[in-house]
Amino acid sequence: MVTVPRRGLIALAAAALLGTAACGGTQAPPAAAPSSADPSASASAAGPWTWTDDRGKEISLPKRPERVVAQAGSAAALWDFGVRPVAVFGPHRLKDGGRDPEVGEVDISTVETIGNVWGEFNVEKYISVQPELLVAGMYIKDSLWYVPDESKEAIEAVAPTLGVALGGKKLTEVIGRYADLAAALGADPRAAPVVEAKTRFETASAQLKELAAARPGLKVMVITATPESMYVAYLPDHPDLAYFAELGLGLVSPAAATESEGGFWEVLSWENADKYEADVILVDARAQSMKVEEMAKKPTWNDLPAVKAGQVYPWRAAERYSYLGYAKVMEELKTNLESAKDDVVG
Numbered sequence: 001m002v003t004v005p006r007r008g009l010i011a012l013a014a015a016a017l018l019g020t021a022a023c024g025g026t027q028a029p030p031a032a033a034p035s036s037a038d039p040s041a042s043a044s045a046a047g048p049w050t051w052t053d054d055r056g057k058e059i060s061l062p063k064r065p066e067r068v069v070a071q072a073g074s075a076a077a078l079w080d081f082g083v084r085p086v087a088v089f090g091p092h093r094l095k096d097g098g099r100d101p102e103v104g105e106v107d108i109s110t111v112e113t114i115g116n117v118w119g120e121f122n123v124e125k126y127i128s129v130q131p132e133l134l135v136a137g138m139y140i141k142d143s144l145w146y147v148p149d150e151s152k153e154a155i156e157a158v159a160p161t162l163g164v165a166l167g168g169k170k171l172t173e174v175i176g177r178y179a180d181l182a183a184a185l186g187a188d189p190r191a192a193p194v195v196e197a198k199t200r201f202e203t204a205s206a207q208l209k210e211l212a213a214a215r216p217g218l219k220v221m222v223i224t225a226t227p228e229s230m231y232v233a234y235l236p237d238h239p240d241l242a243y244f245a246e247l248g249l250g251l252v253s254p255a256a257a258t259e260s261e262g263g264f265w266e267v268l269s270w271e272n273a274d275k276y277e278a279d280v281i282l283v284d285a286r287a288q289s290m291k292v293e294e295m296a297k298k299p300t301w302n303d304l305p306a307v308k309a310g311q312v313y314p315w316r317a318a319e320r321y322s323y324l325g326y327a328k329v330m331e332e333l334k335t336n337l338e339s340a341k342d343d344v345v346g
Contacts, residue, residue, distance in 0.1 A: 051184055054165035054177070055142045061160065064186055065132035069114060071146045074135045074164060076104025076320030077178040081194055082187030087112035087129045089121055090146040091287065091318070100287060104320040121147065123154050131159040135181070137321075139167040139264075166321070167264070168236065171243035174321045175201075194323070201323035204330035205247060211334055212248035218342040221252040221276055221306070222315050224265070224284035225295055230273045231265035238264065240319065240326065244333070252276045273300040277345040280337065281306040282315035289317070305344045313337075 049064040070078060072090035079085070088111050092103035099108050112129050115121040134155065136144040144163050147155060155161065164177055183189045212218075222233040222241055234257035235241045245251045254266035254276075268275055281304065283292055292312060295301045306312060313336040319325045 049184070051162060051181070053162045054138060055163050057163070059133070059160045059162060061132065064184075065160075066186075067130055067132040068185065069126065069129065069131040069134045069159075071136035071144070072100070072103040072106075073145070073318060073320050074137050074178070075106050075111070076102070076325065077175075077322045078135065078182050078185070078187075079104060079106045080197065080320065080322035080324045081179050081182030081189070082191055083182045083185050085111055085135075087114050087126070087131070089114035090116070092116060094287065101316070102286065102318040102320075104322070104325060115146070118146065119148055121151050121155065123151055123158075126155065127158055133159055133185075134161045136161070136163060137166045138163045141165075164321075166239065169239050171239040171321070171326065174239050175323060175326070178321050179323075197322065197324035197327060200327040201330075204327045204334070208244065208249065208330045208334050209247040211337060212250070215337070215342050216248075216250065218280065218337065218340065219250050219252060219278045219345060220280045220282060220337075221278035222282045224315075224317065225290040227290070227294075228270075230268045230270060230301075232268060232276060234263065234265055239321075240316075240329070244330075249337075252278055270298050270300050273298070274304060278304070278306050279309070279342050279344040280311045280313065280340050282313055282333075284317045285314035286318050309341060309344045311340045311344065 046063060049059075049061045051059045053059065068078070068083060068085045069087040069089070070085045072088050072092045075085045075088045075092070085106070088103060088106065088108075090102065091100045092106065092108055092111075093113065093116055094100050099106070112125065113122075114126050114129075134144075134147075136147055139145060142163070144152075144161060145166075147161070162181075164174070164181070166174055179189060179194075188194070222238075224231045224233075232252065232254050233241055235245055235251060235253050237257060241251060245253070257263040257265055258267040283295075284290075301307060313333075316329045316332075319329050
């Protein structure tokens, strides 16, 4: 069985692009008062530091951690809120040496590489960066994203680990959780870039809501794919898609996810790719996912009305959970949908 994002596209991830170790590392910015929205954390620069993560695990340290190692998505979110991890793991470096979109605005020349693909985590390198805290999201309950099971005990013996729940949560809740964590780690929640990003997010949300109200007949399907199957996103398990639906966007919604795949998707054979009607298809844009040009080799894909109409656009499936990240996503989505016809299917 191949599990797929957000649970991993493990088979395809094995072919993802390897990275090389980057030099150096930076510490978190100067201390700031923690956000009052989260009473579970304390952020004193000198005194004890505590945080209760989304596994219910209480982390207690003698002082606020400064040497943070984070999975790429978490690193990207924390970076936007002002925290500077010393090392990252998970997709962050492309084959040409460029920055993988999954790591957002993180300056990959200033962070160490612990691993770049699914299943890769260099424990020796992790020890060498002297981490004080590891942060990762969790799409599966109590399972840290991109932390290999076989290395879990060794990793947790080095420094405390902190999980942020992603699956089944509201988009704004997840973003808020990263904002609170960043504040607890010493970032300033009132910094101009953070305030500006939140305003931009709110504006983009309002504009997408306005577009959805003006285009009530527009049907949008969100997919990822492998050579064997097409996966239609099950909205409740994807915070971003659930949020877009909340704003009124007409997203195709399977009645249930395919249980054998662990949720997140309804799995269709390519022969049944036409199960749902859609004017627009959003396709997983990650580097390790099946490309549209590869799907074009499937006759049933080419027969889909949205494909015939040329209304296939990217879905930023691994966007970081920050106001800046999702402001950009919604701005792009609005631009694409503005020009889309809503009479492709009845």
